[in-house]
Structure formats: structure tokens, C-alpha cells
Amino acid sequence: MLYPVAPLFHLFFVTGCAAFSSSVFDSSQTTRRSTFDSTAQYINVTGPHAFSPPGPNDMRGPCPGLNSLANHNFIPHNGIVSLTDSIDASFNIYGFATDFANLAGIIGYLYAGNLATLDLTYSIGGPPPGNVLSGLLGKPPGLSFTHNQFESDSSPTRGDYYQFNHNGYDLQLSAFTELYNLQKDSPNPNYDLDVLLAHRLTRYQQSIAENEYFYYGPVEMLFSSVTHFFIPGLMSNHSAEFPDGILSSEVLASIYGISSDPSTGALSYTRGHERIPDNWYRRPIGGGYSMVNTAADLARMAVYNPQLVAVGGNTNGVNTFAPLDITAFTNGVYNSAMLLEGSNAACFALQAAQQLLPAALQGVEGLVAGLLQQLDEALAGALSELTCPQMLGVDASMLEQYPGYTMTPHAV
């Protein structure tokens, strides 16, 4: 099944999806009926796509997916990527569904790119060298500096922005090691969703206890949770034996740029060396990770621990987490108990994103306004895959009780 594609990307997706139309994945179900196609799912990382580490001027940032795509020349090696290339590679190599590829690409460009030149490229790391002030949002920041717009606290392995001196993009080895150790002693390590939910809870509790400016707004809840789900969802290796995929310690470490000392087992991180391993097979063709998958994963997260969908933030130092009053924030459309049911957590976060993301870019005109329209359509497309209560607006002023929100310019 092909999802509706925003008009801007129509031509691209008609081309991009055609090769992958033999889907056996029923995206309306959360249980897969995967079959394995070794030829179609194989990602060849030899020849022009052999691993090549970044040079000193190449951009790398908070996303292991994009970093590895750049290291294998699936997107430009310098880490300055066009909107369409980032969508294309995420779709073709890692198996994003079109809804996610569209959303991630557009949000990436809107917050990380140069809105003054509108060249539709953005850096996957820090600001591109030599850029002048854009006048709209200042220097194009690159994905590394999109705090509380895209990059969020309580990520799987990246540190919290205010806790690590405005470095929310580098892997913190302690966080990776905590994840790694969850399966280290298992006879058959597999970093599946259950493992990642345990890690997600640890990271959330750490942020409350260690980051005085922890902000876990609706959009941040969605982004930081989804990036946990991406780990089993997109990094798993597939085979005839495991058509639904399995994520081993070796594959996890490789895509995260981590090596292990053969004699001591000690882990080390080489910044920017994220690598797709040899003999790696992506998700089933046509079975891209979509918003339907996210809604199901969020629902499982809510059952695993209801705290994890209770948005809010620290209000006055560490361990002062105050949940947002969902009823007041949504004018009574949702309440906190509803977020524990079905697709409601995903519905609420996406509908809040529809209100909050464009509001942070108020006053823009021309093509940016066109892109905001595309963003709105991409969010609406993702929402149309779910059955949601109707929410017309949010009381964004209620977010001002959280210092982590007010401290970040253009936070959402």
C-alpha cells in the first residue's frame, strides 16, 4: 500500500515507490505478515556505498540513521543533504514509510535549514561552514541545534541539551552502555520493542532526576519516544529465519558507531562513525515504518508505563516534574486517562504538533509558507491513518510553566 504523498514530493514518490510495490505488509495491522525477499531487502554496502568515515569538515549529528547514510554515500558525504535525498534514502535504505519520511524531511528542513535562501538543503550536524545569518531564524542551525523543535531531551543515547552544555547531539557512552547491557548477557540478544521500552523508562527517569530543564512537551514526547521505537523498527536485520527482524548487539553497535574491545569487552564510541554492517537486510519492501506502527508502539508504551505518555516537564529544578493538565490544554477534547487508550497518544501528539510546529515559525512567507502547508498536509496524512478525536486548538500558554520550554527560542 502506498500512502498519500504531499504534492511537493509526488513525482519523487511515484518514482521511488514503484520499485517496491510488491508489498506483503498489511500496514493497517500491527501484526506483520512478512515474507523475506533477500534480493530486494539486501543493502549493498560495497563499492560506491562502502563505509567511508567523515572528514573534519563533514557534518554529522544526533541521528545515527542519517549519519550512517552519509558514511555510505546514500546521501552526500559532507552531511549537507537535500530535502528529497533525505526522504529518498530514509525510505529506500532504512524503510521509513512515506508518511514518516515526509514528516521527518520537512521538519528537518524547516528547523535545520536555511530559510533565507530556501535552497531546500540542511545539515545533518551543526551549522554549515561559511553560512551568513539568514535573518529569519538566525544562522541555519543544522539538526544538531534544533533543540525542542526536533532534537529532544530523553533521547535513547544523546545527552539532554541543558545538561550537557547545549550538546544534545553527541552520543553519551553511559546511555548507550545502559541500553547495550540490557541484552549483553542474553544467549540470543535482540533489542526488540520490550527492551527499548525498558530503556525509554530509564532515560525518562534520568531526565527528571538530572536535567533541571527537562521538557517533555507533546511533540517532544512523540519525537523522543519514536526515536526509541526506530531502533528495533529500522535497525533490525531481516532474514528467512527472522522475517520480522532481529537486532543483535553487533548490528546495534555498528549502526551506532560503537566498537567493543575484543579482550575486555569495553565499549568505545568514535564520533560520526555510524556504519551499516555487511549482510544487512532492511524491513520488508512495502512494509515501511509508518504512523500506524508508531501509534501501536505508543499504545504499548502507555500500557508499559502510563507515566511515559504524561507530557510535562520539570518546573523548578530536578525532580519537580509536573504533568500538563491535558483537559485544559486541549479544551476538554482529551484527558490524561484517554492517552492510555488505543491510538489516542499518537492522535494527541500529532494534533498538538499541527498547532505548535507552524506557530513556532510564525511570520514566514513565500515558499516557507508553502512548506508549512506541506507540513500540515503531511501531519494530516499521518492523522488520516488513525481514528482520532477532533481537536481544534491547544492552549499553548500552558507550556510556559516549564522553564525548558521558555528558555528555548522557537520551542514547540
Ligand code: HEM
Ligand atoms: C529525513 C530523515 C531524518 C531526519 C530529518 C532525522 C532527524 C533526527 C533528529 C533531529 C534526531 C534527534 C532526535 C532526538 O534528540 O530525540 C534523530 C534521532 C534518531 N534518528 Fe533520525 N532522522 C531521519 C531519519 C532517520 C532514519 C532513516 C533512521 C534509521 C535508523 C533514524 C534513526 C534515528 C534514531 C534511532 C535516533 C535516536 C538517536 C539516539 O538518541 O540514540 N532517523 N533523527
